[in-house]
Amino acid sequence: MDVLDELAAREAIRQQLCNYGRGVDRRDRDLLRSVWHDDGTLDYSLPGVTTPDQLIEALWSTDVTTDVWLHPLTAIAIEVQGDRAASEAYVSARSYRSSSKTQVQETLIHARYLDGWSKRDGRWAIDHRKAITDIRITRQIEGEVWRSQGRPDKSDPSYAVFAALREGRAFG
Numbered sequence: 001m002d003v004l005d006e007l008a009a010r011e012a013i014r015q016q017l018c019n020y021g022r023g024v025d026r027r028d029r030d031l032l033r034s035v036w037h038d039d040g041t042l043d044y045s046l047p048g049v050t051t052p053d054q055l056i057e058a059l060w061s062t063d064v065t066t067d068v069w070l071h072p073l074t075a076i077a078i079e080v081q082g083d084r085a086a087s088e089a090y091v092s093a094r095s096y097r098s099s100s101k102t103q104v105q106e107t108l109i110h111a112r113y114l115d116g117w118s119k120r121d122g123r124w125a126i127d128h129r130k131a132i133t134d135i136r137i138t139r140q141i142e143g144e145v146w147r148s149q150g151r152p153d154k155s156d157p158s159y160a161v162f163a164a165l166r167e168g169r170a171f172g
Contacts, residue, residue, distance in 0.1 A: 001082055009080045012124040013117055017089050020113075021071035026159075027152045029056055035126055037118065042129040067104075068096040068148050073113070085117040085124070099140070107138045 001009075016035050023032025036042070036052040043050065049058050075090040093109040114130040150156050164171040 001080065006080050009085060009119065009124060010078050012119075013078050013080075013085055013087055014076060016117075016124060016126070017073050017076060017087070017113075021073055021091075022158075024059065024071050025069045025150075025152070026154065026156050027060065027069075028154065029060075032056055036129075037120060037125040037127060040126050040128065042126075042131070044129075044131040045133070066095045066152075067098050068094075068150065069152065070094045083119040085119075087113075087115045087117065089113045089115070102142055102144065104141045104143075105138065106141050107136070109136045110134045 019031050020035045022028065023030075023035065033052055033056060040052055041050055042052060042055060044055065046055075046058060049055050071091055071093045073089045073091050076087060077089075078085060078087045089112065091109070091111050091113060093111065095107045097105045099105055111134055112132045114132065116127045116129075117124055118127050150158075161171045
C-alpha cells in the first residue's frame, strides 16, 4: 500500500468515526447505520444488543427524554493493512436531561471504541466494534438551564451548511 492510499484510508476511517458521533448526537439513523457494514457487529456490554440496528433501537427507545447528546472522539489511533484496518478512539460522551428549569441530569461516559474495519466496494466501514467503558458518572446539576440552539434531528443548522455546499450555494 502506498502512502497516499494509506492516508486516504485513514481519512475515510476518521470521517466514519465523525459520522458515528454526529449520527448519535443528531439522532440520524441513516448516518449512524452507515458507519457499519450490513453484517457489522458490536459489543457495548448491553444485553441483547449485538448489531448496529439493535444499538440504534436501544439508543432511540431509552434516551427519548435526552435534551442534548455530545460524542466527541479524540486520540484516534489507526493502523491500515491493505483493505483492513484497526482503530482505537477515545470518547467523552455526555448527555443532558432537564428535570426542571433549574436542574439538569448529566451523564458522562469516558470510553474507548476498538474497531475492526474493512474496505468493501470502495467504502470503509466497521466489521466489529468493542466499546470499553472506563468510567460512567451521573449527577444532578443545579443552576439556570439554558436551552440548546442545536437540534437533535435534521433541523439542526449543521445540515444546512452541508446542503448549501452540495447545492453550490453560499451558507449564511
